[in-house]
Amino acid sequence: MELTHALKNCSFVSDAKYSVTDHKVPVDGGEIVVRVVIPESDDPKQTFPVLTWLHGGGWALGNIDQDDWALRVWSTELQVVTVNVEFRSAPEHTFPIPWDDSYTALKWVASNAASISVSLDKGFLIGGMSAGGNLAATVAHLARDDPFFSDKPLTGSYLAIPVIVHADAYPEKFKDQLLSMEQNKDAPNLTRDSMRFYLDTVKAPPEDPKTSPLLYPSHAGLPPAYFQICGLDPLRDEGLLYERELRAAGTRTKLDVYPGVPHAFQVFSPTISAAAKYEADTLVGLKWLLAGAKY
Template sequence: MPVLPELAPLLARVKAARAHMPDASVPVAERRALIHRGMDQRARSVALPPPPVTRADHQVEVEGGVIAVRSYTPERESPGQPLPGHVYVHGGGWWLGTLDHRDTLCATLAVAAGCVVVSVEHRLAPEHRFPIPVHDCYAALAWVAGNAGTLGIDGTRLSIGGDSSGANLAAATALLARDRGGPSLVAQVLEMPALDLTMGQPSVNGAEDGVLLTRDDLAADLAQYCDEDERTHPYASPLLAQELAGLPDALIMTAEFDILRDDGTAYGERLGRAGVQAEVVCWDGHVHGSHEMTAMLESARHWQAQVADFLRERYKV
């Protein structure tokens, strides 16, 4: 099917904006600030208002610094009863993104899945290149597990997820947690994940798939994040990991008109062959990032509801 017609006005605005974007000769901080202003506007305009939750910002010590995380706690039917916990990693090509850009999504997921969501603001490339963001996300997961009681979380029911580059970091963190013997995870949710940083999957090289995220966009993001000789490392490209057994159940959401579509499909197939329960859902007519557009797309609301249902099943709530 074609791209969803509801997306046409947005795609036209994005196409027009591209003509005025600064090139790589502009300092990263300046480009980031400009793009973040656009991301702020988009976050406010494309999603339905979030439900009421309790937000709290926290500081997590990491090697060489401190990162911010934000917890989202829904109202509890039984006060004092711990809830499952979900660690969320935002997208942004490894060099963009803040906690605010996924604030609505995280609040909505906390209520829908009946869990405490903890959103991670990992340090950004190119100032902090691979593997620093992976280690930041693992440190955040370990912090959540270590502070579960204070956060009102049941530490035996933890999951992780993210979108785009955040899904890459979430998948890598799940691998790292397995390799280090914990924290234990019951599920991972990977939305439009980048899982092969060698750009070797067919859809990455299909001209017809480059809607919102193009091959050139991805190449530029990768140049900021990861040296070419590191891109086959399993924590950079989870799809290329030799062993995937022992990972948590996975829900992988892909979009029909997304160059990362085949990354997700191939990872689901490899997880299944390794004995890991994995479901891959490709959303017809969707483009990269349209999962958050709940004010515009009924199917985006269904997408997010499926994520919540999957987590509830793994949490056994």
Template sequence: MDSSSWKAYGKIDPELEAMLPAMPPSVSFADYGSADNLRKSIGEQFAQMIAAGILQLPDLTGITKTDIEIPVRDGSSIRALHYRPETGEAGPLFVYFHGGGWTFGFPEAWESGIKILASELGFHAVCVAYRKAPEAVFPTAVNDAWDATEWLANNASDLGADLSRGFIVGGASAGGNLAAVVTHEASDKKLSPAITGQFLSVPMVVHPDAVPEEYKPHYTSEEEFKEGMVLDRRGIQFLLSNYKMDSKSPYGSPLLWPSGHKSQPPTYFQVCGMDPFRDDSLIYEYLLREECGVPTRVDVYGGLPHGGTDFLPMLTQSKKALRDAKAGFEWLLSQRSG
């Protein structure tokens, strides 16, 4: 593995650099002190961005959005949002897990991307509101994600989706972590219909304390951006302490999956270059492609912080990421038949 070029992805995006003087100082998630304070503050920040016109809610004209309830193993149920074209076409299914460090976040988080998938590619998308820490600690989110995926595999036709046209699982950040776990579990448990592709956006695939020795020389972004914008080391530790993840469990670090990765479906990555988790994606992509023969596709957005393509939608690279997502999902669908 040659990781010598990866550091170049960390040079700050010029548009972002020009914006810095007008932006408030970056605050670590750890500085909020509690999950409740973090959730309240993040909600207020999003509301302010929407009010100021910085963040615009997508126009979902032509798309039907419905709340559904999905039963899970402890006898309760979790909320999910089902997006589908108003035409009623039985398209492929995309199951999405949002980010937020297993501690905050909401299933509406990627509606800008869901709009493209539903309106331009005919997808049905189900965005899952898995339960969050510290009220629900590891592995509750994993169990919810798996239970939701298994339920959707068995009930997709009732929602109007057609899994023979594609069954893709994905997520961002913590949600990408859950998606990577789900695709491994699906392979081991022979889920039918099988998952045909996965979308991993800025995921954590290995706990920082559990990086295998062979990958440590290439795993430098966590140190490089330990004081990074949006997500820093203290913030990561704060979120993980709330979630109480077992660092060496494959259900928290899917890079360590005991049965390996050769059975993984074609995988599309979106990576931010100024992200502590940058090298999670780049190491895992190399492992899938070179060592396991899994088809992969990767788009890197140099100089953007963790989740920057979502948090900074005004940037040219963020707009490109949405166009790339469409092409990436088209590629995933083509791999199904290729």
């Protein structure tokens, strides 16, 4: 899904100064591209926090260009380096390749922080939208459990309308809380059947926690998380449930809900007032993460 439509009237971006560089990152069986946007500074030694971004599109659609403008807005408005990941996608590249590529990209960011003007101590965020939100949620779990990140942990997750659990893997104890896949099965933009098509195309095993991060045995020790959830979205209830589960496990969370609008409404209806609120909330939510979730 694309974030750029509602942001193209942001006049400050045309006047803002930043650098954009594509880097090739080796991955198992090939290489991927990550696009790095760095705000310009008069101080050549200036460092910034970083957001690694994973685009939406059902692990099959979309590319590094779809959110390019939005990430430039965030970089300039928030003074943050953004790293836009071109993970390999289905149908050519199925599970677990998109997940593994995303995790490799995060490790690349941590290993190359100094060369891209990043100080991880100032903020080390992972984020994504829709299927990208699924990747971000999984990557946060993987990084929590990996000794590689023990001295450089993630400091925040941005989970926008995320895929959190496969409909064939709903835990029995949560089934009465996961009603939106059926209630919103024919909603605009994303239906129950199209969600299943994407999952089938990427060949994601329903009960694997990479597919369904709700199923990780523990959610303790995850970084603060910012959620955006749409009321008319088949994914609504899994996002709301995941936010509750993270909060119950001790993770600080921030949640914005948009009643009566479907999945990725801000992309398909960028001129409505709710879309403007969504975009404004995004900046507030990212600021909350960058501030260490203290306000």
